[in-house]
Amino acid sequence: MSGDGFSRGEITAIVGFVALAAVIGIGSYRAGVNVAHETGGGAIVTAAAGDTTVNGQTLYASSCGGCHGAQAQGGVGPSLAESAAWSGPDFNAAVLHGQAPGGRVLAPVMPRFAETGLNGEEATPERIEAIHTYVKGLQ
Secondary structure, three states: OOOOOOHHHHHHHHHHHHHHHHHHHHHHHHHHHHHHHOOOOEEEEEEOOOOOEEEEHHHHHOOOOHHOOOOOOOOOOOHHHHHHOHHHHHHHHHHHHOOOOHOOOOOOOOOOOOOOOOOOOOOOOOHHHHHHHHHHHHH
């Protein structure tokens, strides 16, 4: 075959890799959702404006645990031990925009929760703070 395209074997390998990545991603997401349903309790942070409470453990399990592990130990995504020590604004920037301290851009597979929301709802400062508080409590 000429050097102008991919061989049939290369295309098969690429398709296989993409399928495997999709299966791992979906499985990790479902594992996080299952943890959220199994663990109803956890760090509860009272929202600043009103009576509502935000459950950091449930939010973490449904939005983060599938990739970062049930105890933030890492999995598809890295361990969150380092990010537990980040300031609130640094943690917010990472969660909302994929921007780590020092200007480092997080991997493209890290959702930009400012766009996607958390657990189907807006990624408010109170919700992100609840997740950060929960992650800090795991360390």
